Amino acid sequence: MSVGSRLAKALNNGSFAVTGELGPPKGAGIDQLKHHAEVMRNHVEAYNITDNQTAIVRTSSIACGAVLVQMGLEPTIQIVVRDRNRIAIQSDVLGAVALGIKNILCLAGDHQKFGNEPQSKGVYDIDSIQLLKMLKDLRDERVFAGGDKLEGEVDYFLGAVENPFADPFEYRVDRLEKKIKAGAGFIQTQCIFDLERFKKWMELVRERGLHKKVKIMGGVTPIKSMGAAKYMKNNVSGITIPDSLIDRLRGAENKKAEGLNIAVETIQQLKEIEGVAGVHIMAIAWEEVVPEIVERAGLYPRPQL
């Protein structure tokens, strides 16, 4: 466990941790990102900052993370293996540590085909599990991937993602175990819309005692409109939305209010599932509702750390 990370503390002291998500803009003006961070200041322990999500060029996650550190907030920077090889990743991680960043989330990243540079060369020098292992060894063994010794020390809290809604379903728990072995201290799941499938996955997780080896944070996204729901269902890789949920939204007069209700109910249910240590709220392009969701889910005020 990382000594300095607030997120690690929140997850380890038994309170149900809350994190938010910030997507950097397609430009260098980050006032809005800072504003969204301020909006959630008292409601989340840390902020995930995405790394060119869906392969769209945006301001770097580490740069935005550094700005958050200056604001006295705690970022979790995402690192995908799509755009950087082991040289660049290790270098960037050292830079991130130097800038005061304490949490790193390791992902594969959506294929470049989905983004705004579909003709780019994908790097994929290493995969997300190897990324975890590489950064764990850098921290714990003080050794670079190539075997060279690290000068001094680095400290960070390592996380990974898992998608209980991807296939093959049974293998998703094996893969979680592999990520724990590789160095994940916390896990964020893909957005949970299919609670039944999530519960089934958690059962398998508990059967193997994996919830005791890693802190699992359920991913929750409030749905803003029918269009957003359909878009996620059809276009976002790795997301499944059950038809029943689409129907519930369709039947609602106020889609936004219903979207919020669903998110709040999902978090309330997640709190009851043994082995779920927190929630990661991904309110992309709807950041201002995070405080309301946190409060209505009974997670406010946040514990003092």
Added chain:
Amino acid sequence: MIIAKRKPLDQIMEMLAPYNQICVLGCGACVTVCMAGGQKEAEELAALIRIHRKKENRNGRVESFTVERQCEYEYIDQVLERLKGFDIILTLACGVGPQTLVEHAADLLVLPGVNTTSMGYPKEQGVWVERCLGCGDCILHLTQGICPITRCAKSILNGPCGGSAEGKCELGQDIECAWHLIHDRLSALGCLDNLSEIQPLKNWSVSHHGGPRTTVREDVRVERGE
């Protein structure tokens, strides 16, 4: 085999525009089998070029013939004098062919008539699939004959990634998830445990990333020119 696809005709005609003595050179190896650049395709393309030039009132000569293998000096030698009679050679071999020609005879001018796409095999008539990237460090023993380096869009060694759904890759319904296939195959063979070990970082230095590769077999080398 090596799979190729003929370049668009517009591009071919544009490349050929400055020349009058044109040889369309087929190759009798892989591109014959994948129907991109054998004798038949060379003849057809030469005919199309002739028609195109006739429309443009261009004089000159367009001939076609085929070398058994454009990637070996011995076969090139058999037609070398004939090739020298043209001011351009449009080769329909894979990317290796034109390069072998100019390395062997620097005064030849060559143009590529095909795009080389992959190493693979014909899955069905008219459909060729990619199966090898030539990474220099084969791991098919770990996956029981399914290559994740080639068939996974992210060349993941510890897959499948979170984009795998219902056996398909996140890239689209027409691409199978290689790791789903590997998982099912290992599961059926009772060796799913193969996947529990974290596969270490791949050594890409033996692939093209280590620079252009020369493969040397001292035991079969012969001294030339003595």
